[in-house]
Amino acid sequence: MAIDKEMVKRLGILSRLRIPDENMDEMVNELTKIIGWVDQLNDVNTDNIIPMNSVVEDMNLPERVDQVTDGNIRDDVIKNAPDQMDGYFLVPKVVE
Amino acid sequence: MSYIIKGETGDWEIVVGLEVHCEVISKAKLFSGASATFGGEANTQVSFVDAGFPGMLPVINHECVEQAIKTGFGLNATINKKSIFARKNYYYADLPNGYQISQSDHPIVSDGYIDVDLENGETRRIGIERLHLEQDAGKLMHDQHPSKSFVDLNRAGVALMEIVSRPDIRSPEEAGAYLRKLRSIVRYIGSCDGNMDEGSMRCDANVSVRHPGEPFGTRAEIKNVNSIRFVMQAIEYEAKRQVELLEEGGKVVQETRKFDSTTGVTKTMRSKETAVDYRYFYDPDLIPLRLTDELIERLHKEMPELPDAMKKRFIENYGLTAYDADQLIMEKDIATYFEKAAKGHDAKKVANYIMGDLFGALNKLGKSINESPVSPENLGRMVDLINDGTISSRIAKDVFQFMIDEGKTPDEIVNEKGLKQVSDTSAIEKIIDEVIANNPDKVAEFRSGKDKLLGWFVGQTMKASQGKANPAMLNELLRKKLVG
Numbered sequence: 001m002a003i004d005k006e007m008v009k010r011l012g013i014l015s016r017l018r019i020p021d022e023n024m025d026e027m028v029n030e031l032t033k034i035i036g037w038v039d040q041l042n043d044v045n046t047d048n049i050i051p052m053n054s055v056v057e058d059m060n061l062p063e064r065v066d067q068v069t070d071g072n073i074r075d076d077v078i079k080n081a082p083d084q085m086d087g088y089f090l091v092p093k094v095v096e
Numbered sequence: 097m098s099y100i101i102k103g104e105t106g107d108w109e110i111v112v113g114l115e116v117h118c119e120v121i122s123k124a125k126l127f128s129g130a131s132a133t134f135g136g137e138a139n140t141q142v143s144f145v146d147a148g149f150p151g152m153l154p155v156i157n158h159e160c161v162e163q164a165i166k167t168g169f170g171l172n173a174t175i176n177k178k179s180i181f182a183r184k185n186y187y188y189a190d191l192p193n194g195y196q197i198s199q200s201d202h203p204i205v206s207d208g209y210i211d212v213d214l215e216n217g218e219t220r221r222i223g224i225e226r227l228h229l230e231q232d233a234g235k236l237m238h239d240q241h242p243s244k245s246f247v248d249l250n251r252a253g254v255a256l257m258e259i260v261s262r263p264d265i266r267s268p269e270e271a272g273a274y275l276r277k278l279r280s281i282v283r284y285i286g287s288c289d290g291n292m293d294e295g296s297m298r299c300d301a302n303v304s305v306r307h308p309g310e311p312f313g314t315r316a317e318i319k320n321v322n323s324i325r326f327v328m329q330a331i332e333y334e335a336k337r338q339v340e341l342l343e344e345g346g347k348v349v350q351e352t353r354k355f356d357s358t359t360g361v362t363k364t365m366r367s368k369e370t371a372v373d374y375r376y377f378y379d380p381d382l383i384p385l386r387l388t389d390e391l392i393e394r395l396h397k398e399m400p401e402l403p404d405a406m407k408k409r410f411i412e413n414y415g416l417t418a419y420d421a422d423q424l425i426m427e428k429d430i431a432t433y434f435e436k437a438a439k440g441h442d443a444k445k446v447a448n449y450i451m452g453d454l455f456g457a458l459n460k461l462g463k464s465i466n467e468s469p470v471s472p473e474n475l476g477r478m479v480d481l482i483n484d485g486t487i488s489s490r491i492a493k494d495v496f497q498f499m500i501d502e503g504k505t506p507d508e509i510v511n512e513k514g515l516k517q518v519s520d521t522s523a524i525e526k527i528i529d530e531v532i533a534n535n536p537d538k539v540a541e542f543r544s545g546k547d548k549l550l551g552w553f554v555g556q557t558m559k560a561s562q563g564k565a566n567p568a569m570l571n572e573l574l575r576k577k578l579v580g
Contacts, residue, residue, distance in 0.1 A: 063155065073143070
């Protein structure tokens with residue numbers, strides 16, 4: 001898989017990472033190496049093997065009963081927010 | 097008759113698929129123990145899981161799973177014994193984790209259909225591609241502060257069922273009928289309250305146009321329309337827009353659009369270039385959800401009677417027309433009221449009083465059927481009084497109004513107000529004689545051939561009896577006396 005500057009830029013946007021231009025070549029280089037290493041997996045023959053969806057396929061998903069057992073901890077929930085007012089989280093204005 | 101847009105290059109057909117989000121009725125959220133009830137104070141119904149704190153793990157609420165399965169049965173669909181939760185990644189302030197837990201290629205329910213009835217009496221089958229479980233997002237308020245948005249996470253993590261139709265819908269009317277049917281199914285099952293105006297049911301519409309017989313055109317998605325009427329308007333507008341665009345030589349671009357209900361127009365929200373890349377992958381925090389045969393069978397047995405079956409039964413057992421049955425089954429509470437009122441009484445007449453006088457009165461009072469001042473038993477009894485001749489249907493109108501105003505039984509009202517119908521021949525004859533004696537000129541006119549005056553005499557005599565004369569007897573006796 002070829003990694004170029006365009007893709008690194010896009011990955012940066014998707015993962016909300018600022019990648020300075022001067023680091024671009026280094027990023028492309030490193031990601032290419034990483035992908036190349038992971039690419040080794042393609043050498044393994046996986047014909048006729050059913051893909052696993054989880055490493056604990058034979059376990060049942062734990063469930064909870066429908067009861068309210070949590071909440072009413074507003075102060076704890078918003079305590080670490082960079083900005084808050086009247087019990088709300090505050091974020092820079094976003095209008096989509 | 098199919099819905100066609102007449103264009104300059106020929107007829108255009110519209111193709112619509114709907115994605116409906118239904119908020120699941122449950123006490124707690126899909127993956128946390130915080131309350132899923134609507135309307136709490138901001139951020140009081142939030143656990144660390146919902147707020148996306150590091151290290152917090154989701155644990156699925158079994159009730160939401162059952163609700164999805166039951167709804168799946170209601171959609172005549174396949175319940176998948178294994179389904180998988182996946183992360184749908186996007187950044188937005190209402191989504192603290194940076195991803196929504198949803199289901200992608202292995203939904204809990206797939207391949208169903210519902211039949212929708214159209215105004216012309218036709219029935220159309222609309223395919224359901226899938227139903228999957230996912231988390232709702234939080235709520236943002238943009239109008240509280242000049243530079244900040246307020247975030248309330250009470251709704252974040254509440255369970256949603258996303259129900260995706262196949263692109264089988266061919267007109268705005270069908271889209272409306274589909275939504276109404278879907279709403280009535282989830283309400284009958286009790287898996288969603290179906291209130292679009294409160295946001296517990298929300299709809300996205302995928303719209304494209306084509307010349308009949310051609311492959312599907314490029315579609316635009318209209319997001320988050322919040323009433324059935326608006327969905328119909330949005331589809332109608334969007335299809336016309338696409339036809340005009342195509343006929344001018346333009347191209348429809350695949351994009352997300354927004355419907356403005358005040359102008360009735362759809363506008364670009366996000367184009368494909370800026371489209372989000374959700375990078376779905378199986379959520380490593382959740383292993384596949386496996387359903388046992390016992391659970392599926394138990395829920396199947398517990399399924400309540402659904403609108404289609406109830407309609408059929410109303411037609412067969414009560415002799416109602418398809419149209420009347422439709423009116424009565426639209427809401428479960430109305431159907432329940434009708435069955436109580438019809439039990440042991442003239443069901444057809446009961447149905448007519450419910451759809452006419454009762455609906456009218458409730459509308460005026462702004463009350464729901466459950467708050468009706470007239471109990472179903474009292475309505476049934478009133479119909480008995482009409483049928484056994486105790487009151488005329490004209491007097492019944494008054495009795496009904498008294499029942500609305502005073503909430504008493506029809507028997508009490510008839511006795512207290514002296515509304516009993518007069519079916520005694522000599523009493524009616526006495527009144528007729530008086531009317532005839534007082535109007536010799538009219539009698540002469542009638543006898544000289546002015547037949548139409550009979551109606552006038554009926555009116556006068558009825559008035560003289562204070563509306564209580566048995567109309568059939570009055571007519572007959574009057575005619576006899578007048579002819580002489």
